[in-house]
Amino acid sequence: MDLRARLTRAALARPAVLLATSPGATRERLAVEAELGRRGWPSAAGPASADLLVFAGVPLPLRDDDWAERVWTAVPAPKARVTVTDAEHAAHTLDHGHRTLLTPAAHPAERHETATAAAPDHGPHDSQGSHGGMDHAHHGRPPGTVAGLPLAERAEDRDGLRLDRLHVPLGPALPDWPAGLVLRLELQGDVVRRAEVDPMPTPAASRPAFWSEPWLKALAGEPGTSGEAARRRCAAHLDSLGRFLGVAGWSDAATRARRARDRTLGDAHGEELRPLVHPLVRRVRKSRTLRWLTAGVGELPGGPVAGDAHSRLIGWLDGIEYALDAIGDRTPLADHPLIGPRGRVDDTEAPASRTLLAALPALLAGAEFACARLVVASLDPDLDELAARRAPDGRTHG
Amino acid sequence: MAEPAPPWAALVLPLALALVATALATADARSTGPGREVLRLLVQQRRITRAADVPLVRLATTLLPVAAVLAAAVLPLGFRPVSDLPDGIVWFNAMEALAWAAVWLAGWGPNSTLSLIGGYRFLAQGLAYELPHMLAITTAALGAQSLRVGAVADAQAGLWFAVWMPAAFGIYLLSALAMAFWGPFDQPVGRDTAGGAAAELSGVDRLVFLGGRRLLLVVAAAFSVPLFLGGGHGPLLPGWAWTLIKTAAVLGLLLWVRRRVPTVRTERYMELSWVVLTPLAVAQALVVAVVVLKK
Amino acid sequence: MSTAAFWALAVLAVASGIMVFRFDSMARATFSLLTALLCVGGELIVLGLDYLGVVTVLMMTIEMAIMAVFMIMFMMNPAGLMPMTMLHNRRGAALICAGSFTSLVVGILLVPWPRRVGRAPADPTMDLGMSLMGPQMLTMMTLGMALFATIVATVVLATRRGRYDRYGDDLRAARPDDPVRGGVGR
Numbered sequence: 001m002d003l004r005a006r007l008t009r010a011a012l013a014r015p016a017v018l019l020a021t022s023p024g025a026t027r028e029r030l031a032v033e034a035e036l037g038r039r040g041w042p043s044a045a046g047p048a049s050a051d052l053l054v055f056a057g058v059p060l061p062l063r064d065d066d067w068a069e070r071v072w073t074a075v076p077a078p079k080a081r082v083t084v085t086d087a088e089h090a091a092h093t094l095d096h097g098h099r100t101l102l103t104p105a106a107h108p109a110e111r112h113e114t115a116t117a118a119a120p121d122h123g124p125h126d127s128q129g130s131h132g133g134m135d136h137a138h139h140g141r142p143p144g145t146v147a148g149l150p151l152a153e154r155a156e157d158r159d160g161l162r163l164d165r166l167h168v169p170l171g172p173a174l175p176d177w178p179a180g181l182v183l184r185l186e187l188q189g190d191v192v193r194r195a196e197v198d199p200m201p202t203p204a205a206s207r208p209a210f211w212s213e214p215w216l217k218a219l220a221g222e223p224g225t226s227g228e229a230a231r232r233r234c235a236a237h238l239d240s241l242g243r244f245l246g247v248a249g250w251s252d253a254a255t256r257a258r259r260a261r262d263r264t265l266g267d268a269h270g271e272e273l274r275p276l277v278h279p280l281v282r283r284v285r286k287s288r289t290l291r292w293l294t295a296g297v298g299e300l301p302g303g304p305v306a307g308d309a310h311s312r313l314i315g316w317l318d319g320i321e322y323a324l325d326a327i328g329d330r331t332p333l334a335d336h337p338l339i340g341p342r343g344r345v346d347d348t349e350a351p352a353s354r355t356l357l358a359a360l361p362a363l364l365a366g367a368e369f370a371c372a373r374l375v376v377a378s379l380d381p382d383l384d385e386l387a388a389r390r391a392p393d394g395r396t397h398g
Numbered sequence: 399m400a401e402p403a404p405p406w407a408a409l410v411l412p413l414a415l416a417l418v419a420t421a422l423a424t425a426d427a428r429s430t431g432p433g434r435e436v437l438r439l440l441v442q443q444r445r446i447t448r449a450a451d452v453p454l455v456r457l458a459t460t461l462l463p464v465a466a467v468l469a470a471a472v473l474p475l476g477f478r479p480v481s482d483l484p485d486g487i488v489w490f491n492a493m494e495a496l497a498w499a500a501v502w503l504a505g506w507g508p509n510s511t512l513s514l515i516g517g518y519r520f521l522a523q524g525l526a527y528e529l530p531h532m533l534a535i536t537t538a539a540l541g542a543q544s545l546r547v548g549a550v551a552d553a554q555a556g557l558w559f560a561v562w563m564p565a566a567f568g569i570y571l572l573s574a575l576a577m578a579f580w581g582p583f584d585q586p587v588g589r590d591t592a593g594g595a596a597a598e599l600s601g602v603d604r605l606v607f608l609g610g611r612r613l614l615l616v617v618a619a620a621f622s623v624p625l626f627l628g629g630g631h632g633p634l635l636p637g638w639a640w641t642l643i644k645t646a647a648v649l650g651l652l653l654w655v656r657r658r659v660p661t662v663r664t665e666r667y668m669e670l671s672w673v674v675l676t677p678l679a680v681a682q683a684l685v686v687a688v689v690v691l692k693k
Numbered sequence: 694m695s696t697a698a699f700w701a702l703a704v705l706a707v708a709s710g711i712m713v714f715r716f717d718s719m720a721r722a723t724f725s726l727l728t729a730l731l732c733v734g735g736e737l738i739v740l741g742l743d744y745l746g747v748v749t750v751l752m753m754t755i756e757m758a759i760m761a762v763f764m765i766m767f768m769m770n771p772a773g774l775m776p777m778t779m780l781h782n783r784r785g786a787a788l789i790c791a792g793s794f795t796s797l798v799v800g801i802l803l804v805p806w807p808r809r810v811g812r813a814p815a816d817p818t819m820d821l822g823m824s825l826m827g828p829q830m831l832t833m834m835t836l837g838m839a840l841f842a843t844i845v846a847t848v849v850l851a852t853r854r855g856r857y858d859r860y861g862d863d864l865r866a867a868r869p870d871d872p873v874r875g876g877v878g879r
Binding site: 514518668 | 718720724743744747751755758759761762765816818873875876877
């Protein structure tokens with residue numbers, strides 16, 4: 001028994017962590033990611049490969065669907081879960097989770113049937129015997145469910161064939177995915193036929209959205225320098241860049257982008273950041289493979305984010321370099337136009353991310369799954385901005 | 399002429415492959431060492447999803463390492479393979495195709511959309527890489543006028559095939575990455591699908607599947623040595639040492655490529671593969687055929 | 694040894710062949726069929742026809758994997774646990790099966806089998822190649838071209854979009870109008 005406990009301890013010295021972020025919890029997510037980077041704990045791509053489930057922000061159920069509970073059941077034992085509600089205490093909470101993971105009581109031996117969280121598994125066709133052969137015809141019937149799992153049904157595909165179509169919710173617990181975004185997809189094979197944006201209900205935030213904080217504060221009349229704002233913008237773009245590269249499957253560059261982001265959000269000087277950021281930006285900008293792979297994906301004819309995924313990426317790279325030069329700027333931010341990392345922050349009617357979300361369904365229809373992920377990552381909407389709209393105190397409204 | 403290795407070599411082969419794969423994992427270590435990762439997966443519970451086809455999943459996960467080890471049976475260490483089949487090259491190709499079935503089943507079995515997409519992607523990737531890949535290994539066989547792996551290595555006692563068949567060699571390296579769904583060709587187990595074909599595997603299943611993938615990568619890289627890099631031929635050192643050094647060099651190259659290049663998506667690679675690489679491979683085979691006929 | 698291998702493979706091939714019709718999931722049926730075909734490939738190897746055996750294994754594996762693509766097109770519920778019978782046209786199938794089985798058995802029993810003349814070649818692969826590309830070369834080349842032409846013709850007939858749809862009526866468009874962009878731009 002002692003040997004067993006010691007083996008478990010050795011095996012779980014560095015647990016794989018699945019991080020599920022709720023909308024409005026960007027600060028907590030960043031704190032946890034930075035702490036994970038420091039400890040060298042690997043991040044799991046899905047619940048099946050995770051040991052420790054970390055919720056950044058209290059996970060709220062989506063309509064009747066308690067997705068957090070589903071993710072939790074999908075994690076194999078031995079497992080532990082913690083919720084980080086305060087960025088300051090991220091390290092402490094992770095320690096607590098690790099301790100729970102190592103306590104023998106925490107691993108029930110029974111195996112249980114589980115459903116996946118990233119996309120709930122959808123089950124077999126019904127077995128009532130209404131279809132006897134390969135040409136199971138259920139054209140006229142509405143999509144049914146068996147054991148709570150939705151069924152596929154036939155529909156026209158991109159090329160005019162009648163093929164099976166599956167209804168799949170995508171999100172909210174996917175790696176490198178905008179926190180709180182849920183897409184209702186209709187999939188044929190791995191081609192998205194239709195997509196609907198179904199953002200999670202965002203809790204009324206007491207603080208302004210993290211990435212547009214400096215500008216929102218300036219709007220509310222609080223003092224702030226444009227250097228601080230440039231630092232935030234640089235980090236925001238590095239965060240978007242890291243996620244985009246993660247989705248594009250370039251983990252090496254993605255890790256560098258995250259590391260640079262964490263240093264930027266710390267109090268590193270511009271001189272200190274340059275050797276971290278410049279080589280990365282240069283490599284990403286020059287990568288012909290990346291251009292070959294992302295050119296023509298998610299093309300928008302006009303608007304603030306016109307162009308394809310690659311041109312949006314280049315836009316971030318330009319923004320990073322520009323902001324990096326301005327980090328030392330001490331002029332008051334209020335003297336500059338109030339444009340945050342994702343667009344104007346002073347538009348009370350529609351925050352920039354709402355425009356980004358509105359562009360999604362048209363771009364996703366007809367895209368292949370991998371392209372759809374790239375499109376979402378290249379727009380990288382920040383749902384915290386929507387949360388801030390509902391904030392009770394007028395300060396964040398501007 | 400290659401002499402077959404003693405029978406006990408068949409038992410040593412999987413161990414030797416696992417050893418190289420572990421060394422590879424150590425060189426590639428990101429945060430956790432391979433030993434700890436193996437231990438972590440061993441203490442982890444095996445998990446099943448709702449309405450999964452469990453026998454198919456179990457079959458799929460075990461098939462992958464089995465296919466890799468079977469493919470390695472024709473690999474000469476120095477000049478001695480476990481079995482020097484007269485059609486070794488076709489055998490390697492056939493065993494590597496078994497991986498298609500394995501990955502596809504691993505994606506289909508758990509009854510989950512993301513893993514299904516992963517399995518589906520591997521089939522698309524297979525269709526993209528297989529055509530030029532077959533032509534490339536056929537070119538090597540053509541150059542040696544034999545399908546026997548030992549004979550192909552022997553034909554390169556002087557000039558390596560990689561030198562005068564560079565296109566075939568390059569195509570082979572690409573398809574070695576693609577068949578082990580590794581590095582830039584890791585779309586079937588990509589992070590964007592939360593792990594793709596391996597998304598629902600945990601514990602021992604995950605260990606066997608991902609370990610099998612590493613074995614497959616080692617075997618695919620090692621096979622380029624007798625095919626294009628002169629096998630065990632080289633000055634001073636014995637044949638087995640040269641085989642190991644060359645294999646390590648190829649593996650190092652493949653690891654480096656993985657760091658430098660993002661994931662290649664099949665819809666882009668497919669067109670490149672069929673419109674550019676396949677004609678290139680045919681042209682390379684034609685050149686080699688003319689050279690061989692002139693001799 | 695080889696007799697034992699022959700019988701083991703034969704029994705396994707027939708058993709998994711039967712299972713194709715007993716399973717009620719398309720994935721299991723497909724891979725049961727693959728097992729049967731792999732056993733047939735193994736039989737060829739046991740009989741000393743290495744090349745043909747290995748090529749059978751290679752081709753059948755890829756073939757069944759491609760079948761899976763169609764499976765997804767028409768049946769997207771993974772794991773395929775919807776019970777679905779693999780039997781169609783039962784009466785006709787039973788008649789055809791019984792008929793062909795009887796005629797095969799009758800053939801086996803009635804045909805005067807020739808005695809073996811000569812000895813097996815040292816390298817059957819070489820002899821196979823010589824025979825295919827020697828006296829039978831014209832046949833094989835014609836067959837190859839005919840197969841290839843059939844594939845091309847089928848694709849041309851099946852696709853809805855031609856070059857005028859992709860490059861415009863004057864074929865001048867710089868980039869083809871495809872649902873998903875490819876890697877070369879052709």
